[in-house]
Amino acid sequence: MPPRLRISSTTIAVFAAAVGVFSPASARTPDQWILVRSSHFDLYAQTTDNKSVRAALEWFERLYTFFSQETGLPLEGRSVRVIAFRSEREYQPYRLGPLAHAYYIGTGDRDCIVLPRLGNNEFATAGHEYAHLVLHATGRRLPSWLDEGLADFFSTVRISKTGASIGGELPAHTQSLRRLAWMELPRMFSIMHDDVRDDRALAEVFYSESWALTHMLMLSPEYAPRFHDVVERIASGAPSEEALVNVYGRNLGIIKRDLHRWIEDHARAQADFGEIPNGADPALRSRAVTAFESREILAQLLLGIGELDRAQAAYRELAKQEPEHGTVYAALGEIAVRKHEYASARDQLKRALEKGVGDAALCYRFASLADSVEIPEQDLQRALERAVALKPDFDDARYSLALLESDSGDFEGAVEQLRAMRVVSPARAFDYWSSLSYALNELGRFDEAMSAANKAKQQASTPLQRTRADELAYIAQTDLTVRFAKDSNGNLQLITARVPHNSHDWNPFIEPEDHIRLLEGTLDEIQCTANRAVGVTLNTGREKLRLSIPDPQRIQIRNGPSEFLCGPQSAPASVTVEYAAGPGEDNTGAVRGITFRPDSGASKHTAR
CATH class of the missing domain: 2.40.50.140 (Nucleic acid-binding proteins)
Structure with a gap:
């Protein structure tokens, strides 16, 4: 029976692509696009060749099926968009960098893979970018060498009707390693993505050596059984060198020697798998994309790669064409936020909300601008209420709404929002419990307020926080009253004071120093x-x-x-x-x- 690579979500082990035949995109004008949708992908292709686009989407669905079957890592609920240009010429204005033959960009709930074309030669490239997508979806931050090494390793998946395999040689990398001087492993571990974005020579040896080390760690009988432990430690924050040395009990010199031998003797090593079913929906939905939609997709791409000025110009043109299209103003607002033009961001996002954009994240971004620019309280209230209505588990929005309601005196509303939160992160725990205690004190629910104050003190990490928690506990046990005290000139004046609940013998004429x-x-x-x-x-x-x-x-x-x-x-x-x-x-x-x-x-x- 063929071996199966089973790993945890920390290891992010084996997955990749199904073999499919892409017919060359038909020669059409650049703004002719087609959209084909499946269960897990929206594929926008700059072509009208429906057959090739459907074949491509089936390939991506096999990619998803293989990943789900062999790793168990979840991607359900995430929207994956694939944008495939007609050719390198059309792709060039939207290239992420001079060395980016294709790329992946991801946001909170949307992932996007960008390809220069649909064709047989894009198979490995798309598998590589899908690997980045999955790594991003796990929420784990890996060093650049491991991120790129895994992505290159995953790009070697091959699927046929009879089975699948992963691994094998990447000739471009092995040729580079035979021709170039290898960098020392500590140097490779220290390199960041931005270091190689514009440096072709550095990128060549970095990507090649990253793939080689990952290939050995994944497939070598001496290293593969404990690769999971390496990834676990690195994902938890351990330096790469420390993780490798501690897990394998070998210094970097020995690991480097083993790596050279592995690539010399076993660069073509691979793992084999059983049959991978075709998970594509036989009734794929396809339609032509309107000129406005295609321009908006490209504007979104410019925004995604950080070309803010070009994206802003594109969206302003779209606003002229479709002034009632709310998503255009949402994008203009996002651009203004990233350019620190907060007054403009407020106006654009408010306009998007008025146009009916039903996006909880947009509502929250609008409300968050109140830290930088004046926003009427009623607008903040409406935006945050809309955010939690659209997404009931939006804890950040609920927390902000709770603070707003508490500040306005609606303590019942504040308690309701705080208690509706699903998760209280450790970073927010003290503020959460102290805010809840304060609101409950204002409502006269002193037992509950005392309990919340005690939890706030448990989460306090500074003397100031511990003092605040003690104050809330004291308030929960006392009532507000007044007493006489002398000012700096010795004159008596009334000041506020607190007395234990149900204190009937309080004497306001007793001065603090008595x-x-x-x-x-x-x-x-x-x-x-x-x-x-x-x-x-x-x-x-x-x-x-x-x-x-x-x-x-x-x-x-x-x-x-x-x-x-x-x-x-x-x-x-x-x-x-x-x-x-x-x-x-x-x-x-x-x-x-x-x-x-x-x-x-x-x-x-x-x-x-």
């Missing part, structure tokens, strides 16, 4: 000056204490009369006195509150 003491006894005398109370005498049974009254209007009286008779009291009342103790050890100080106990006999109401 050292409060409580004494029980009888109120024997009230000292007055000019009919104004200035002190009291309290009989504790053991001693008589005289306490001052700085301001009779700033004493909390509980269960007692509002006025008293100056001088000795004929029927001394039983009281508890709160007073701010003086600096000494004796019981002197200023009265802050008097509570009359039930056995009190107070009745006179004259002193103030």
